[in-house]
Amino acid sequence: MVFLTHLHFDHVGGLVDLPVTTPVYVGAGEAQERSRVNLVLGRPADAALRGYGPLREWRFQPDPDGRFAGVLDVFGDGSIWAISTPGHSAGSTAYLVNAVDGPKLVVGDAVSTRLSWEQQMPQPVAPAARADAEASAQRLRNFAAAHANVEVFLGHQSRSEQAEAR
Numbered sequence: 635m636v637f638l639t640h641l642h643f644d645h646v647g648g649l650v651d652l653p654v655t656t657p658v659y660v661g662a663g664e665a666q667e668r669s670r671v672n673l674v675l676g677r678p679a680d681a682a683l684r685g686y687g688p689l690r691e692w693r694f695q696p697d698p699d700g701r702f703a704g705v706l707d708v709f710g711d712g713s714i715w716a717i718s719t720p721g722h723s724a725g726s727t728a729y730l731v732n733a734v735d736g737p738k739l740v741v742g743d744a745v746s747t748r749l750s751w752e753q754q755m756p757q758p759v760a761p762a763a764r765a766d767a768e769a770s771a772q773r774l775r776n777f778a779a780a781h782a783n784v785e786v787f788l789g790h791q792s793r794s795e796q797a798e799a800r
């Protein structure tokens with residue numbers, strides 16, 4: 635399986651290395667929004683997804699702790715959580731991976747750079763999505779602040795720069 639944070643073309647290009655039978659998962663509403671984005675950008679995401687089966691969308695549940703717009707315990711064992719972080723795109727999804735060497739929070743472009751993580755820079759999104767984007771980004775920051783051992787992976791930041799993003 636591949637779990638995508640969102641369907642912008644610069645976040646799906648790696649699919650080409652995987653068999654077309656690989657199930658691909660995205661956040662709820664992401665596939666529909668992609669259709670609109672592709673009208674503008676000339677379908678680069680479609681090119682990356684060509685041949686793969688239908689996109690599968692996460693069915694988020696309400697977060698019992700109220701921290702996020704929605705969450706899903708993907709395997710039911712707490713090992714990987716899909717987290718609804720709308721704003722950057724309609725179905726933007728972060729993933730909390732409880733890896734053997736500690737929890738990793740992969741946030742995609744909900745927060746793309748260390749600068750925006752640390753200085754709470756405004757998200758480069760359409761005005762209608764701005765409130766959602768800011769709320770999602772702040773929820774991720776709050777979660778990381780409450781769990782100091784979580785390693786954060788930002789959408790457009792090198793691995794060496796990620797480590798200090800806590």
Ligand SMILES: [Zn+2]
Pocket residue numbers: 640642645722743
């Ligand atoms: Zn993006």
